[in-house]
Amino acid sequence: MNKIRVYNALRVKLGIIAIILIAIPVIAVAITYSRTVKKIFQNKYTETEMQSVYEAGEKIDFLLDDLEEFSTLIISNNTLLKMLNHPEEYSQDEFRNVLRGFISLRDDIEGIELTTGEEYYSAGVKKLDPTEQISTVLLQSSGQPVWHPTNIKMIEILSGRFEKLYFTLGRKVIDYNTLEAYGYIRIELEENILHTAYSGLLDEDERNNFVEVFICDEEGRIISHPDKEKIGQSLWDKPYAERLLSDTKGHNYVLYKTNTNQIAIYSTLQSNGWKIIKTLSTNYLYQEINRIQIFLIFGGAIYVVVILLFILIFSFRYTEPMMKMMSVIKRVEQGDLQARTEVRTKDELGQLGFSLNNMIGEMQVLIDKLVKEEQEKKEVELEALHAQINPHFLYNTLNTIKWMAKIQGNTSVSKSITALIKLLRISTNLGRDMISLKEELDYVENYIVIQRLRFNQAINITKNIKEECYDLSVPKLILQPIVENSIIYGLADGRQEIAIGITSFISGQRLIIEIKDDGPGIEEDVLRSILSGDTDKNKFSKVGINNVNHRIRLYCGNEYGIYIETELGVGTLVRVTLSVQRM
Numbered sequence: 001m002n003k004i005r006v007y008n009a010l011r012v013k014l015g016i017i018a019i020i021l022i023a024i025p026v027i028a029v030a031i032t033y034s035r036t037v038k039k040i041f042q043n044k045y046t047e048t049e050m051q052s053v054y055e056a057g058e059k060i061d062f063l064l065d066d067l068e069e070f071s072t073l074i075i076s077n078n079t080l081l082k083m084l085n086h087p088e089e090y091s092q093d094e095f096r097n098v099l100r101g102f103i104s105l106r107d108d109i110e111g112i113e114l115t116t117g118e119e120y121y122s123a124g125v126k127k128l129d130p131t132e133q134i135s136t137v138l139l140q141s142s143g144q145p146v147w148h149p150t151n152i153k154m155i156e157i158l159s160g161r162f163e164k165l166y167f168t169l170g171r172k173v174i175d176y177n178t179l180e181a182y183g184y185i186r187i188e189l190e191e192n193i194l195h196t197a198y199s200g201l202l203d204e205d206e207r208n209n210f211v212e213v214f215i216c217d218e219e220g221r222i223i224s225h226p227d228k229e230k231i232g233q234s235l236w237d238k239p240y241a242e243r244l245l246s247d248t249k250g251h252n253y254v255l256y257k258t259n260t261n262q263i264a265i266y267s268t269l270q271s272n273g274w275k276i277i278k279t280l281s282t283n284y285l286y287q288e289i290n291r292i293q294i295f296l297i298f299g300g301a302i303y304v305v306v307i308l309l310f311i312l313i314f315s316f317r318y319t320e321p322m323m324k325m326m327s328v329i330k331r332v333e334q335g336d337l338q339a340r341t342e343v344r345t346k347d348e349l350g351q352l353g354f355s356l357n358n359m360i361g362e363m364q365v366l367i368d369k370l371v372k373e374e375q376e377k378k379e380v381e382l383e384a385l386h387a388q389i390n391p392h393f394l395y396n397t398l399n400t401i402k403w404m405a406k407i408q409g410n411t412s413v414s415k416s417i418t419a420l421i422k423l424l425r426i427s428t429n430l431g432r433d434m435i436s437l438k439e440e441l442d443y444v445e446n447y448i449v450i451q452r453l454r455f456n457q458a459i460n461i462t463k464n465i466k467e468e469c470y471d472l473s474v475p476k477l478i479l480q481p482i483v484e485n486s487i488i489y490g491l492a493d494g495r496q497e498i499a500i501g502i503t504s505f506i507s508g509q510r511l512i513i514e515i516k517d518d519g520p521g522i523e524e525d526v527l528r529s530i531l532s533g534d535t536d537k538n539k540f541s542k543v544g545i546n547n548v549n550h551r552i553r554l555y556c557g558n559e560y561g562i563y564i565e566t567e568l569g570v571g572t573l574v575r576v577t578l579s580v581q582r583m
Helices: 010-075 078-085 092-103 192-201 204-208 241-246 287-333 348-387 391-407 411-427 437-455 480-490 524-530 545-556
Strands: 109-116 119-124 146-157 160-175 180-190 211-216 222-224 251-257 261-268 275-281 434-436 459-465 473-475 498-507 510-517 561-567 571-579
Touching (some): 010 160, 010 180, 010 192, 010 261, 010 287, 078 092, 078 160, 078 180, 092 109, 092 119, 109 160, 146 222, 241 275, 287 348, 434 437, 437 473, 437 498, 473 545, 480 498, 480 510, 480 545, 480 571, 524 561, 545 561, 545 571
Parallel strands (some): 459 498
Antiparallel strands (some): 109 180, 146 160, 211 222, 251 261
16 A cells, blocks of 8 residues: 555544644633633732721721820829829819819710729729729730720710720820829720721622631730621631731731631731731632633633544544454454455555454455364374274273282282272373362372382371362372382492382471482482473473473472472472362
């Protein structure tokens, strides 16, 4: 067949289509999106949220600084200091009037309390429990502002009682001229002031728990929160708490994971170390990115569907010849060697069809040749069968000789012929390659009967066989060559007798058979030649030890076989290792 031109090659066609329709657009979009667009959007939204939190913190900082300056104005007021210097000269109402004057200057102050020794003065909101203890921090202060966390306080307005949340600014009142401490002033501020300051960070998604904004103090207690029940709770059980609270001055963000990926953005208030914190899901933070990603995925899915439809149409056209080839191959499998496929194109499919037709033609030639050779082989085998001796005739003849020996009273000859008949029955039973260990041992017994007649009872054999070993399956004729080897070497050089012991037991998944004799042992060069695989064809024996070792490995595997231990003048131990196989 002519060589396929480059532009006709199916591989080139598919490659060009894949590059034009799939590879270039997908790679371009993937690189652009992953390296540029997503990075820009992520940085943009993260920085925007950080800036919003920082600005809200600055707003709250300004509010708290203004309150601290106002508290300085109160504790440095000459009228108040004069009254505190001679409190016995002034009544409770006069002290309250001075405190009311301070409250009237600001709308964000709910109440002011003044404690001097055992005296207590208050103005503004009326608390039902005015005996609040002075905190340790305030007692140990030197006149600097001390902020107290938000607490629920019961107040009375007109004839009604209400619970309200207040955070407190405390100052020690000191005459800076004499450095004499007169008492303590506490300014009560409604928690809603803080909530209003950061409410711009909240949106409608707050209701869906996507966004959470609150303020906590340096110890991690929540000072202000849209959910008032969370005020006073600790943050230390949050996964971001340790990293966030350890930063005492800065503003940054912490990434953490709960059910989803989350981010906690925070800013530290410079006035008192409190932190304004905004937590939100990264899915919410990057919702614009995710929206773009959904559009890209949706568009990509439509694109993929279109491409798949195109490829399906394209593949149907190009796979039709392959389907026809498969039909031809199935006909060939069923024996129809006259089937051929039609070749229409000059690309790889056309070349494949041409090669398939040639292969079928070659197969037909080879099969015809094999059939002819098989017929000739059968004819040769038939001739060989005609030339073979019938084993039954041989058995019948030996039986006749055995009974003649019995009639004449020759018991030894009769026993030997009986043993020979049993040996021939097993050795000529070519239909069975595996026999039981008991049958193999019986074969050895019959062999010993004949050998004792030859060597005049000079062979002593003992057996120690575990009961569970008798019914195990072993390859036929594996022990007789080993016993024969023991007798040949054991009775060489004029020795009068030989003792042979056969032991069998199971070890794990292995059947172990040991044949031990007290012969003269085997020399090292002779031992190597016994198990050598380099035997001459004319000297090779099917019942030799090398043959036995080879058959064991064929039946059981290369890790099994014959292992020989020998010592000159002491004897030889042959260990046969087989796999445990049931009959």
